[in-house]
Amino acid sequence: MQDTFTHAVVRALRESLGADVVALPAEFEGRKHADWSRTPSADPIALVRPRTTEHVATALRICDEHNQPVVAQGGLTGLAGGACMLGGEVALSLERMTGIEELDTVSATMTVRAGTPLQIVQEAADAAGFMFPLDLGARGSATIGGNLATNAGGNRVIKYGMMRDQVLDVEAVLADGSVVGGLRKMIKNNTGYDLRDLLIGSEGTLAIITRVVLRLRPKPRVVSTAWCGVGRYEDVTTLLHEAQARLPAGVSAFEVMWPGYYDFVLERLPELRAPLEDRHAFYVLLESSGADPESQNEAFENFLAEMLERGVLVDAALAASDADAAAFWAIRDAPGEYPRLIPGRVSFDVSFSIADVGEAAIRCEAKLRERWPNATILVYGHLGDGNLHIVVQEPDWAPTVAPEVQRVVYDVTAEMGGSVSAEHGIGLKKLKVLALSRSATELAAMRAIKNALDPKHLLNPGKVLSR
Amino acid sequence: MQDTFTHAVVRALRESLGADVVALPAEFEGRKHADWSRTPSADPIALVRPRTTEHVATALRICDEHNQPVVAQGGLTGLAGGACMLGGEVALSLERMTGIEELDTVSATMTVRAGTPLQIVQEAADAAGFMFPLDLGARGSATIGGNLATNAGGNRVIKYGMMRDQVLDVEAVLADGSVVGGLRKMIKNNTGYDLRDLLIGSEGTLAIITRVVLRLRPKPRVVSTAWCGVGRYEDVTTLLHEAQARLPAGVSAFEVMWPGYYDFVLERLPELRAPLEDRHAFYVLLESSGADPESQNEAFENFLAEMLERGVLVDAALAASDADAAAFWAIRDAPGEYPRLIPGRVSFDVSFSIADVGEAAIRCEAKLRERWPNATILVYGHLGDGNLHIVVQEPDWAPTVAPEVQRVVYDVTAEMGGSVSAEHGIGLKKLKVLALSRSATELAAMRAIKNALDPKHLLNPGKVLSR
Numbered sequence A, B: 001m002q003d004t005f006t007h008a009v010v011r012a013l014r015e016s017l018g019a020d021v022v023a024l025p026a027e028f029e030g031r032k033h034a035d036w037s038r039t040p041s042a043d044p045i046a047l048v049r050p051r052t053t054e055h056v057a058t059a060l061r062i063c064d065e066h067n068q069p070v071v072a073q074g075g076l077t078g079l080a081g082g083a084c085m086l087g088g089e090v091a092l093s094l095e096r097m098t099g100i101e102e103l104d105t106v107s108a109t110m111t112v113r114a115g116t117p118l119q120i121v122q123e124a125a126d127a128a129g130f131m132f133p134l135d136l137g138a139r140g141s142a143t144i145g146g147n148l149a150t151n152a153g154g155n156r157v158i159k160y161g162m163m164r165d166q167v168l169d170v171e172a173v174l175a176d177g178s179v180v181g182g183l184r185k186m187i188k189n190n191t192g193y194d195l196r197d198l199l200i201g202s203e204g205t206l207a208i209i210t211r212v213v214l215r216l217r218p219k220p221r222v223v224s225t226a227w228c229g230v231g232r233y234e235d236v237t238t239l240l241h242e243a244q245a246r247l248p249a250g251v252s253a254f255e256v257m258w259p260g261y262y263d264f265v266l267e268r269l270p271e272l273r274a275p276l277e278d279r280h281a282f283y284v285l286l287e288s289s290g291a292d293p294e295s296q297n298e299a300f301e302n303f304l305a306e307m308l309e310r311g312v313l314v315d316a317a318l319a320a321s322d323a324d325a326a327a328f329w330a331i332r333d334a335p336g337e338y339p340r341l342i343p344g345r346v347s348f349d350v351s352f353s354i355a356d357v358g359e360a361a362i363r364c365e366a367k368l369r370e371r372w373p374n375a376t377i378l379v380y381g382h383l384g385d386g387n388l389h390i391v392v393q394e395p396d397w398a399p400t401v402a403p404e405v406q407r408v409v410y411d412v413t414a415e416m417g418g419s420v421s422a423e424h425g426i427g428l429k430k431l432k433v434l435a436l437s438r439s440a441t442e443l444a445a446m447r448a449i450k451n452a453l454d455p456k457h458l459l460n461p462g463k464v465l466s467r
Helices: A002-006 A008-021 A053-065 A118-127 A145-151 A195-199 A231-247 A258-270 A292-308 A322-332 A334-341 A354-371 A399-416 A431-437 A440-453 B002-006 B010-015 B051-064 B118-127 B146-148 B195-199 B232-244 B259-268 B293-309 B320-331 B334-341 B352-373 B402-417 B431-437 B440-453
Strands: A047-048 A072-073 A090-093 A101-105 A107-112 A167-174 A178-179 A207-215 A223-230 A253-257 A282-290 A317-318 A346-351 A377-382 A386-392 B046-048 B070-073 B090-093 B100-104 B109-113 B165-172 B207-215 B222-230 B253-257 B282-288 B315-318 B348-352 B375-382 B385-391
Touching: A008 A047, A053 A072, A053 A090, A053 A167, A053 A207, A101 A118, A107 A118, A118 A145, A145 A207, A167 A195, A167 A253, A178 A195, A178 B165, A178 B293, A178 B440, A195 B440, A207 A231, A207 B207, A223 A231, A223 A292, A223 A322, A231 A253, A231 A282, A231 A292, A231 A354, A253 A258, A253 A322, A253 A334, A258 A282, A258 A334, A258 A377, A282 A292, A282 A322, A292 A317, A292 B010, A292 B293, A317 A322, A322 A334, A346 A399, A354 A377, A354 A386, A354 A399, A386 A399, A399 A431, A399 B118, A431 A440, A440 B440, B010 B046, B010 B090, B051 B070, B051 B090, B051 B165, B051 B207, B051 B259, B100 B118, B109 B118, B118 B146, B146 B207, B165 B195, B222 B232, B222 B293, B222 B320, B232 B253, B232 B293, B232 B352, B253 B259, B253 B320, B259 B315, B259 B320, B259 B334, B259 B375, B282 B293, B282 B320, B282 B375, B293 B315, B315 B320, B320 B334, B334 B385, B348 B402, B352 B375, B352 B385, B352 B402, B431 B440
Parallel strands: A047 A090, A072 A090, B046 B090, B070 B090
Antiparallel strands: A101 A107, A107 A207, A167 A178, A167 A207, A223 A282, A223 A317, A253 A282, A253 A377, A346 A386, A377 A386, B100 B109, B109 B207, B165 B207, B222 B282, B222 B315, B253 B282, B253 B375, B348 B385, B375 B385
């Protein structure tokens, strides 16, 4: 293996941390480094798998001494190429820094190592009588560290917020190997700059997060779910407003699907059942999760009846059982089948003000349709958060079409003042469109912060901000 | 007035922005510059009162060219001396940048100029059928910009979060006069570093916030309030946990008062009525605000009955009217009378994990009592957020005692891993104790960020980080 030490930094890492922590290329041959976005990744010159925060600090200190770039890896379920490598990097995987260090039922907190999969955290919270509300399809593989690095969103943001809202403190290692943050459990802590929120969502470019104190929530005792047919966009936003103002437990999901999406998934997935007989201009999956089984379902039913009577709803189906609710959610969760159903698709994760989402969907679809009249165009999203997902595909598209499709949707996004990345982050894939949602002065400020905390640009170079 | 132009920067400001915007010392004689913490302030060399973001940008660009320090002023209701001047600064008051630019009822957002008083925002939200949840005693004078600069807290943090949780976007001017941020209404926006949260809570040391998009919430339609007597700290935290898990609308306030506080305010303020006959080890003001008048009050009453039956509560009084609720809140709001009741007091705004608050109160009181057996010691706070307020006084204390009292309380705070400033910020007053709650590496990272965004240290110099 003599020849693998062409890199002095790899030799230094191996000498300090040992062969258990630092693997050479021959020792991890065949390992995949690309994320779920299928962004191509180079192979790293070494794979560091620390067991402790001290290991991470030592690794980054050595890499700093050798001007060696480092890419942190979590569960590799990202959708923006944020963890892929450009060539010549050391990969630092948090896969061995797993486990729950403490669950404090009085303070309602959980102290967790960054490599712990999201689902393990959800299950531990549940077993202790709490809920950890962040949820997304990749829960079994996605790690808490990756959720933090990308400020993950998902289905419950409308009630509980993004990943940054689930966190009391983070411990992280900066590019020079110094450890910042702690494991503090305070809900309020106005002592200087908000380093925590700066590191969350920075996609491994400012620090590597090693441990975190998560905030737990009361576990809902009753979940009410309905599938709604709505005739006009104004009625969709009225329904949202009224549901937030009047449901005793508020709104825990407000997922909107346009007919193109609904028809497509019902046609292609025969296991799905249509909750309502007729077709509608909009379908809304409305969910309310609360604490009082006695009053909640009745209030939910009364609310739907009144919305029907007022004409805000054209039709609605109330879930009478968990199976009914699961059948409604299966329609919304159909994107899990995309790899099989709609290969070669171009996907978007954009956001607008809630008032603008309807118009944004119309404009995007019209401009796409003008150019590609026969394309499959699927529109749906977390409307309560202004988050729209759009999927576009034609069976025989050449790879060169994707940038043209992107241009159409991102131009509408920019002209309506929206965000080119609502929840997936920038990574490598959205570098070119970041400037559509951020001004030159904001990008300059981000660069100044990057230079301040990682002056040699060693942490995940070329991601979020171009080199 | 020739002689007032000893400062070239003042001349340049006046020439660019006019006498309407830039006042000379003789023109604002007698104006006060100290905040509610009574931290002494020097007079500024000029007072800039911009009417637009462009005025702020021009002023900061000129100050940058002249290496001239600038201190932003809002309503001057701060409690840490963050807006006071050390000598030689230009004061930039946002008092003319007031008003609501837009209230979007569909997106539930309000676009506001930074100088707008909090109360104006609350009232406008209310008139439009929403609630702006941030609330604090200084609401009539405190400005939205000041609330942002200090990440204000208050009574409703347990349900709605701090000021940073009420904000979708901020527009701000950096030290070099460049304008960052915008007036975007997206709830989700993962496009690069979280500049918004970095500027919020930075106390005017990184930028001057000029405008903001606030997030509005559904207006509660029913508020249930109870005054509770509790025997043990374990029961206080059990009550909190059970209320959060089981009240249909959750908990909107959970204010705890220790007997020393309760006895003192009831004795000194004859207009207060005791809600319960007996004395108790802890008093809890429990409030739940929700959407469903029909079910909520009954569920609240049933909850209290069960807590009494289980022995978690020793006694409880349910507010049967708004007047009852106001009478309970009057006991909690008695600190508004401190200037008259307890002059020369030493006050604290510390926080701990919820599990630690009880022990922290015991340790602080015991150590203070040991040293000053006859001192008045009042302990109370927003326990649902882990936030403890402690007030200590003896009638004849010399001013030299304050630092000794502070040392006792801050030592306990540090040894229990708490925060020396839960909601008031650092400003000038807490500079010396910041290092008790932040590590050397965190302070170094904050300094690096300060250097990156304000390399000449012109914005509010000497605050948050010492010079």
